[in-house]
Amino acid sequence: MGARLEITDLTAAYxxxxxxxxxSLTIAAGETLALVGANGAGKSTxxxxxxxxxxxxxxxxxxxxxxxxxxxxxxxxxxxxALVPEGRLLFDSLTVEExxxxxxxxxxxxxxxxxxxxxxxxxxxxxRARPSTLSGGQQQMVAIxxxxxxxxxxxxxxxxxxxxxxxxxxxxxxxxARVRAAGVTMVIVDQDIGRVAGRADRVACLFKGHITHLGPxxxxxxxxxxxxxxxxxx
Amino acid sequence: xxxxLADILFQGLTLGGLYGMIGAGLALSYGILKVVQLAxxxxxxxxxxLAVGAVALVPWLPLPAxxxxxxxxxxxxxxxxxxxxxxxxxxxxxxxxxxLVTFGLSIILRNGLVETVGADLRGLDIGGxxxxxxxxxGLTLGLLPLVSLGIALVAFAGLGLLVFRTRLGREIRAVxxxxxxxxxxxxxxxxxxxxxxxxxxxxAAIAGVLxxxxxxxxxxxxxxxxxxxxxxVVLGGLxxxxxxxxxxxxxxxxxxxxxxxxxxxxxxxxxxxxxxALVWRALRGGLR
Numbered sequence: 001m002g003a004r005l006e007i008t009d010l011t012a013a014y015x016x017x018x019x020x021x022x023x024s025l026t027i028a029a030g031e032t033l034a035l036v037g038a039n040g041a042g043k044s045t046x047x048x049x050x051x052x053x054x055x056x057x058x059x060x061x062x063x064x065x066x067x068x069x070x071x072x073x074x075x076x077x078x079x080x081x082a083l084v085p086e087g088r089l090l091f092d093s094l095t096v097e098e099x100x101x102x103x104x105x106x107x108x109x110x111x112x113x114x115x116x117x118x119x120x121x122x123x124x125x126x127x128r129a130r131p132s133t134l135s136g137g138q139q140q141m142v143a144i145x146x147x148x149x150x151x152x153x154x155x156x157x158x159x160x161x162x163x164x165x166x167x168x169x170x171x172x173x174x175x176x177a178r179v180r181a182a183g184v185t186m187v188i189v190d191q192d193i194g195r196v197a198g199r200a201d202r203v204a205c206l207f208k209g210h211i212t213h214l215g216p217x218x219x220x221x222x223x224x225x226x227x228x229x230x231x232x233x234x
Numbered sequence: 235x236x237x238x239l240a241d242i243l244f245q246g247l248t249l250g251g252l253y254g255m256i257g258a259g260l261a262l263s264y265g266i267l268k269v270v271q272l273a274x275x276x277x278x279x280x281x282x283x284l285a286v287g288a289v290a291l292v293p294w295l296p297l298p299a300x301x302x303x304x305x306x307x308x309x310x311x312x313x314x315x316x317x318x319x320x321x322x323x324x325x326x327x328x329x330x331x332x333x334l335v336t337f338g339l340s341i342i343l344r345n346g347l348v349e350t351v352g353a354d355l356r357g358l359d360i361g362g363x364x365x366x367x368x369x370x371x372g373l374t375l376g377l378l379p380l381v382s383l384g385i386a387l388v389a390f391a392g393l394g395l396l397v398f399r400t401r402l403g404r405e406i407r408a409v410x411x412x413x414x415x416x417x418x419x420x421x422x423x424x425x426x427x428x429x430x431x432x433x434x435x436x437x438a439a440i441a442g443v444l445x446x447x448x449x450x451x452x453x454x455x456x457x458x459x460x461x462x463x464x465x466x467v468v469l470g471g472l473x474x475x476x477x478x479x480x481x482x483x484x485x486x487x488x489x490x491x492x493x494x495x496x497x498x499x500x501x502x503x504x505x506x507x508x509x510x511a512l513v514w515r516a517l518r519g520g521l522r
Contacts, residue, residue: 051418073417082418089415093407101401102408105420150420 002030002185003064003080003153005050010059012045012209019045020057021209029153032186034196034217037206038229043189044086046206047158050187051083052076063154077105080153086162086189088143090131097127100145109151110182116145119175137168144175154185161190173199193222193229207231240373242494246487248379251386252444254482256459257466258393258475259437265473266410266430268329269320272336274438274463275456276343281308281439282446283347283453286356297360301385304439312435313428315339321427340456347453355450358443382444389440390479393433397475406430410473462501465508 005027012020020042027033037043048054050061055071062068069075082103091099100113117124120141131139140160147155157176161169169192177199180186190196197203197220205213205228213228226232256278263271271277284304289295295303319339323332366377397403408416409426417423441459445451466485470477485504492503 053414053418073414074420074422077418077420085415089412091408091411091415093411094404098404098407102404102416102419102421146419 002183004029004062005154005185005187006060006062007046008060008062010046010049010057010061012042012049012054012057014045019209020049023059023206023209023211025204025211025214027154027185027187029185030183031202032180032188032200034193034200034203034220035187035189035206036191036193036196036203036225036229040208041206042209043206044158045209047083047085047156047187047189050076050154050156051081053083077150078107080107080151082147082150082152082155084140084143084147084155084157084160086159088131088139090139090142090146092130092132094131095128096123096131096134096142099131099142100149103146103149105150107151111148111151113149116148119148119178120145135168136163137165137171140164140168140172141175144172144179148179152184154187155179157186157188157190159189159191161192161195169195193220193225197221205229237373242490243487244373244375244379246490247483248383248486249490250483250486251383251479252441252448252482253462253466253486254479255386255389255437255441255444257463257470257478257482258390259434259441260460260463261467261470261473261475261478262393262430262437263434264467266406267320267324267427267434268410269324269332269336270329271434272333272460273315273340273343273456274336274434275458275460276340276347277308277312277435277438278442278445278459278463279451279453279456280311280343280347281305281442282358282451282455283351283356283442284308284439285443286358286446287351289359293359297363297381300358301440301443304443305436308439308442309432309436313432316428316431320431321424324427344453344456351453353453355452356446357450358446360447363447378447382447385440385444389437390475393437394475396433402426402429462504465504469508469511 007023007025010020010023011018035043045054049057052071052073052075057070060067063079063081068079091102094102100116122138123141123145126134126138131142160172164172188196188200197217200217203215203217203220204211205225207228208231212231213225259277260271260274263269281304284307285300288300288303319335320332323335360378363378363381367374368377368380397406405421405426408419408421409423413423466478466481470481485507488507489501489504492499
């Protein structure tokens, strides 16, 4: 179900500001990568590049055997890349159920509406509600459900625990563990290094658009990433 | 007394339905595309003239066919102008750019109409429908206003069903909320924009036909229609279908009642009600 993602010599810039500089990274099919780094490190830019929300980058990004087309979110979606964006960015003109339905882009797979509601049972009674009336945790569940509805090969989760209580974060990660078990390739961006490292296969740390650490998640702690996080290892 | 009240209510509903239709396309354009479509009044006028032209060409043409001709003609032009000019203008951050483009479009359409059909006033020949009456519960009602109200209500119901009960409607609302995230869901955002532009112009055409059924229109009528459309849309809530219908009904009812009290007032009281509603909302902090 998951797909291999290969990023080679990726450079992306906003005008004069270079957000990613010659970044190379390979994520195996079915692997979960924890992506950490300070604000401005380039994590969200990498998410935008992979989902087609940002074009005009240099380098090569390959999903499976074929390269991704820059700046084409529809093509990225059709190829099986889905995003849980930072801040959720749900459609508030749509009900919770409609948000999930709109995510279903036609790719076949195990994640239909009943499967998503069984992953997040609390959403069942909120199907007719507007997302803005839900708690932050429930909104995050809708955002994950919406992304899963497209039956992605690669699931990108940007700032997955931002603004959520520890209990809700545990619930969200428990759900992601089930997604991981289904074989979906995942990249999870989280500021909580200890928590995300405990749920990933490998950890990559970004600093000013460069990878300053890439290694197994086992044994990774905030202290062990200190130098990479603040650029001392660059 | 009761008959008079019922007549006022009926006339108000009829005119209100028409005003709602005048605003519907503009509400759609602003609500979904975020474009203030300054050519909306000209699309209304063009719709009227398309129906007038269709009936002139084929005198036995039934009203639904004239309506369809006007709808399809305006919708097609709406799609073409969106694809050719407005879509590109929307890519600019400054909302004034698409506004200027639609302003230019309004001038082209108006002068194109004058060149094609002349500057004379025209009305839609609907035969005996104009004089026909029906009696319902002891009240004699004109068939023409009844048909006009029916067309407006069916159009609103259809629009509501499309937007809130179909997959396309979900996509339209998603694009309205967050076009970039909608694209991530595999939605063809530009495609949706074209459909909305066509629908907006098509709704304007229906309003134009309803106008031409009850009064004459000229190629220069557009600006007056646009003013009413703005009042309806602002009063009803930008982008709200139900709000637009209710605002249209309020303004229509206002005009009918005020005409009984002061027959020479024209649209004065309609504008005053709109102004009072704005002041009331401003005082409640509802204007941002």
